[in-house]
Amino acid sequence: MPYKQPVSALVVIYTSELEVLLLERADHPGYWQSVTGSQDENENLRETAIREAFEETGLETSRYTLTDWQVQNVYEIYSVWQHRYPPGTTHNTEHVFGLELPGRLPIQLSPREHLSYMWLPWREAAKKVFSPSNRAAILQLPERARHA
Numbered sequence: 001m002p003y004k005q006p007v008s009a010l011v012v013i014y015t016s017e018l019e020v021l022l023l024e025r026a027d028h029p030g031y032w033q034s035v036t037g038s039q040d041e042n043e044n045l046r047e048t049a050i051r052e053a054f055e056e057t058g059l060e061t062s063r064y065t066l067t068d069w070q071v072q073n074v075y076e077i078y079s080v081w082q083h084r085y086p087p088g089t090t091h092n093t094e095h096v097f098g099l100e101l102p103g104r105l106p107i108q109l110s111p112r113e114h115l116s117y118m119w120l121p122w123r124e125a126a127k128k129v130f131s132p133s134n135r136a137a138i139l140q141l142p143e144r145a146r147h148a
Contacts, residue, residue, distance in 0.1 A: 004038040004084045006077070006092045009049040011035040011066075012137050013057065013099045018145060020125035020138055021107065023056060023114040028080075031130045032118075034137070036094070049097040057117075058108030064101050069144060071096040073133040096137045098144055 012034045013021040025031040037052035039045060046068060050061045073094045077085060085092075107117045120128060126138040 003086045003089075005041070006085055006089050007039040007045075008036055008092055008094045009039065009045055009052055009097055010073075010094050010134060010137060011049050011053050011097045011099050012134075012141065013053065013059070013101065014122065014141055014145065015101050015103050015119070016145075017103070018122045018141055019104060019119045020122050020141070021057070022118050022120060022125055022128060023109070024116045024118075026111065026113055026115050029115060032128045033131055034129070034134050035099075036134070038092075045095045046097075049095075049099075053099060056110055056113055059099070059101075059105065061099055064099055067098045067100070067144070069096040069098055069137070069140070071137070071140075073136070075133055094133055096133075098141070100145065 022032040025033065035053050035056045037048065039048040049066060053059050053061050074091055076090060077092050104119050109117060122138055122141045126135045129135050
């Protein structure tokens, strides 16, 4: 298996009512998150966000409003996932996007990646995610959604 690049996209998927889609990780049941994934070689960050949203949810982003929030988070890679990156890689740079939907839509999960999904009001979603950067992105949602 080739190593992941330490550059990723985080896609906060939300409705016009500020309900947020959360996905439960298959490799860590009970860990909830927004769509996220590493950039592939020769792919720009917007393409990464589009690909990951489709792979993890079945949503075609071209039908909705995908916004680059121009936010980067650099964080230490969790030790449980360290083996996925080149030896000596300790940090990941995450780029945040928002995907606004008109309302809740049915989601087609990738069973190898996620066990289930739920829609929660933004404050509840922020409390449920395990990642501090994901929490911070969701907490920005009311302001971001007004300017999308």
